Amino acid sequence: MKKGKTLSHAIVAASLGIAGLGFGFSAAADVNPPLAALGMPPVPRDNPQTPEKIELGKLLFFDSRIGGDASVSCADCHVPKQGWGFNDPISRGYPGVIHWRNSQTVINAAYLGKLFWVGAAKSLEAQAPGAALGAVSGNGERDMVEARLAFIPEYVKRFNQVFGDDWPKVNNVWKAMAAFERTLIHNDTPFDKFMRGDRSALSEEQVRGFQLFQGKANCVECHNGPLLTDQKFYNLGVPRAEDWSESGLAQITFRYEQLAKGVTEKLYRKIKDDAGLYYRTKQKSDMGKFRTPPLRYTAYTAPFMHNGSFFDFDEIVDFYNEGGGTNEFTDGVMAKNKTKLLKKLGLTDEEKADLVAFLESLSGEEIKMTTPKLPPYAPLPAVVQAN
Amino acid sequence: MNRTVSSRISWWAALAVGVAVIASPVVAADFGPVPMLKVDAKKAALGKRLFFDARLSGDAGVSCSTCHIPEKGFGDGLALSKAYPGSDGFRNTPTLINTAHKAAWFHDGRLGTNLNDVTREMITETYVMNMDMRLMQERVKQDPVYVKMFKDAGYGEPSNGSVRKAIPEYLKTLTSRGSPFDAGKMSAAAQSGFELFKGKAGCSQCHSGPRFSDDTPHNLGVPENPEIWSNPARHMTYVAFGMFMGIENYMNIRRDVGAHIRTHKADGSDIGKFMTPTLRELTHTGPYMHNGVMKTLEDVVAFYNRGGGDDINKDPRIKPLSLSQEESANLVAFLQSLSGQPLTGPEHVWKDPINVNYAVIKDWLKQKN
Numbered sequence: 001m002k003k004g005k006t007l008s009h010a011i012v013a014a015s016l017g018i019a020g021l022g023f024g025f026s027a028a029a030d031v032n033p034p035l036a037a038l039g040m041p042p043v044p045r046d047n048p049q050t051p052e053k054i055e056l057g058k059l060l061f062f063d064s065r066i067g068g069d070a071s072v073s074c075a076d077c078h079v080p081k082q083g084w085g086f087n088d089p090i091s092r093g094y095p096g097v098i099h100w101r102n103s104q105t106v107i108n109a110a111y112l113g114k115l116f117w118v119g120a121a122k123s124l125e126a127q128a129p130g131a132a133l134g135a136v137s138g139n140g141e142r143d144m145v146e147a148r149l150a151f152i153p154e155y156v157k158r159f160n161q162v163f164g165d166d167w168p169k170v171n172n173v174w175k176a177m178a179a180f181e182r183t184l185i186h187n188d189t190p191f192d193k194f195m196r197g198d199r200s201a202l203s204e205e206q207v208r209g210f211q212l213f214q215g216k217a218n219c220v221e222c223h224n225g226p227l228l229t230d231q232k233f234y235n236l237g238v239p240r241a242e243d244w245s246e247s248g249l250a251q252i253t254f255r256y257e258q259l260a261k262g263v264t265e266k267l268y269r270k271i272k273d274d275a276g277l278y279y280r281t282k283q284k285s286d287m288g289k290f291r292t293p294p295l296r297y298t299a300y301t302a303p304f305m306h307n308g309s310f311f312d313f314d315e316i317v318d319f320y321n322e323g324g325g326t327n328e329f330t331d332g333v334m335a336k337n338k339t340k341l342l343k344k345l346g347l348t349d350e351e352k353a354d355l356v357a358f359l360e361s362l363s364g365e366e367i368k369m370t371t372p373k374l375p376p377y378a379p380l381p382a383v384v385q386a387n
Numbered sequence: 388m389n390r391t392v393s394s395r396i397s398w399w400a401a402l403a404v405g406v407a408v409i410a411s412p413v414v415a416a417d418f419g420p421v422p423m424l425k426v427d428a429k430k431a432a433l434g435k436r437l438f439f440d441a442r443l444s445g446d447a448g449v450s451c452s453t454c455h456i457p458e459k460g461f462g463d464g465l466a467l468s469k470a471y472p473g474s475d476g477f478r479n480t481p482t483l484i485n486t487a488h489k490a491a492w493f494h495d496g497r498l499g500t501n502l503n504d505v506t507r508e509m510i511t512e513t514y515v516m517n518m519d520m521r522l523m524q525e526r527v528k529q530d531p532v533y534v535k536m537f538k539d540a541g542y543g544e545p546s547n548g549s550v551r552k553a554i555p556e557y558l559k560t561l562t563s564r565g566s567p568f569d570a571g572k573m574s575a576a577a578q579s580g581f582e583l584f585k586g587k588a589g590c591s592q593c594h595s596g597p598r599f600s601d602d603t604p605h606n607l608g609v610p611e612n613p614e615i616w617s618n619p620a621r622h623m624t625y626v627a628f629g630m631f632m633g634i635e636n637y638m639n640i641r642r643d644v645g646a647h648i649r650t651h652k653a654d655g656s657d658i659g660k661f662m663t664p665t666l667r668e669l670t671h672t673g674p675y676m677h678n679g680v681m682k683t684l685e686d687v688v689a690f691y692n693r694g695g696g697d698d699i700n701k702d703p704r705i706k707p708l709s710l711s712q713e714e715s716a717n718l719v720a721f722l723q724s725l726s727g728q729p730l731t732g733p734e735h736v737w738k739d740p741i742n743v744n745y746a747v748i749k750d751w752l753k754q755k756n
Contacts, residue, residue: 067473096444141627151622251745269756377620378619
């Protein structure tokens, strides 16, 4: 794999004083971007943060009138009380359907350069319409979103103040949502405190787990840098979602997604698992690959993996301890699709427990939020006075 | 412009001659029963089930028959139609009886191709059924009853293209039959009304042919339905419609522009024109006009007797008629004689319960998708 060994990384690592914490960093001999406390998320120059924009984005995030039937908001699949994700293996979908992947947490999405499970969007501004308008998620439509917002005087006023719109523009909906999401950050976990120098922030067990994470278990090979993800794509041999064999509703969405992602008819006929990155690149070598997820806030976001195959940290650690698994994109001619990084780890029960303890240190206080009071519709006046 | 003016002149010349000779418009000879259409029974049966199946909409809650109700003459009995959840409608639901004979569809005539396109439009339109056709296809494929019906109908496996063929095939079965007019069993009042219809009242100038429609748009000065502009759920639907159809200044419009939505005439002379509706099955399909502002046929006849409404684009042929009360009543009797037997039996309505729970495909891993 690409190690990206550079002198600057080593310097950064040294300057952060990680080696000085006495973990035997040399044992990993690693060259990955070092683990570190998480700073503030980047803000794109064309969408600066303002308090008014953030507040508008919050209202829109919770407003079901963005969805096709005015019953589905972002917060229906990214539920604050469910880790800002959805606590089923496969997310709920639009009424009448089920989704086909696990709903990812919104917490810390602000830091990601690759959103959705295979990086189909590169910014929060691009992710929002994908989710709001897709047939199995929000099933909204741009003209209707703009039309509805024009009949909500509070939004007309706020879009004018924030963006200068005469009438709310749909592209600014996504910008406001993104600004709100950039406030949903989780960078003060026990782990972050520890990395900032508070040695008491982690228990002894967690410190041992941290060493395993970087050493024997080698999680850091992909879960590295301040985000604990390299944002690259791997096939770990995660098994297919059980739903597809057991639910007619899930089978419908599975086939729909093949059509929506533009596979050949030949593949449509035979495929029985989520081909992941392949849908974007159409390279067979990318079948079954998904972007490494960040690990912060995971105490609240089970189940895990792109299809929610694992319900807790123990199952995850067991999976990696066995060297990952197999799926239809790791068999036969596809054998080389599975990442070579996964090997049997030979962890003892105590080591597994230490690793789980460390994973728990990556979550701090739960981020709670109640649904804000949403502004009502009103008729338009007979003679319109645009702002 | 020149062509419009000259055609209008020749129209008036023809009419003047016609009136001078026998006071009967040129099209009167076209009246007669609506011919039955040849239908493929298996395809139509499939289309019938699809028509009554709510799984064809985005949220699986709206079927064609939600608004086109057999007992209401395949309209809905409302002034303004319902719409997909989250929206409300801004037009009166037209009957689908005899729709397969039309040359253009919707009150503004914006589709002039075929029912395949109309079907697609209704299923996919955001404020109607809001469906992604690819998802619809996969839902239909999940239902073993459909899989067999598509195969038996000669369509092979279910596809969105075949859905758009089967539903129009079913619509071809919805043909008026058994009206007193067609059976030659009109009352004396209705017969007198028919003479007025062709003569003094001038109705047949536009309401011509077996369906009593010339399939073209006209402006009668029908008043606006204020409900559209005072109810945000309806008004916003019109805004989205106007936005999508590319009309200018859609936020400041407070009237239904009608055929202008497709013809976009710069001088606005097409604003407020609506397609001549069929006069068949009226007793089942009130309220009337594109926006349902007239509750009864008496209201409609009174409107024409007054010379229609006020509009700068009003068709000059719409003038006060000076009908007596008895004449008005006779005209209503004639209109009523154009309604036939309700199409509410199993021939036209899917009566079996539809199991909307999707069966799981067993041994899924071994089956071809």
